[in-house]
Amino acid sequence: MRGDDRDDPFGDIFDEIERMMNEMTGANSNAMSDGSGFASETHVDIYEDDEEVRLVADLPGVEKDAIELKCDGKTLTISATSPHREYDERVRLPARVDEHSASATFNNGILEVTVDKVGDSAAIDVE
Known part of the structure; x- marks a missing residue:
């Protein structure tokens, strides 16, 4: 005490x-x-504004070439290996995103992924 x-x-x-x-x-x-x-x-922070979602993940000891990212519009999967461990994280995104707009940077063990949000569903008029 x-x-x-x-x-x-x-x-x-x-x-x-x-x-x-x-x-x-x-x-x-x-x-x-x-x-x-x-x-x-894995420590992952998620930031969201009106236009995009940004994820920042700590991947200590990982080389850039050892990172694999996949996104289906609702979930981002981060897979990576280092000499000490394997990372396999599935992060549910706070909004639907356009997975084809994704961009990523990796510097000093910090992965940053930015993805544009998809607009609201279009209304359909019934005639």
Whole structure:
């Protein structure tokens, strides 16, 4: 116990919440799949605006040539290998996208993928 939180009546509750969150997200030592020090999940941030969806993923130790990306308009699949582990992530996109508009960059272990959103479905007039 740290000296600054010894009088905190909620300390035990927060410790238990943190333990449960680590258990659910696999952030404990049992989540390491191969003992390499890498967690079992890839960290992916998703940003969305009116026109596009942008994903930023951490792929430490991966070479550019070892990355394979696939998109079906609803899901982006990131597959990559490094000497320490294999990455195989399927990310559900927050909006339908035009998979043919995708562009990707990779620099210093950071993958960035940008995809244009598809417009709303067209209304069909019944005659």
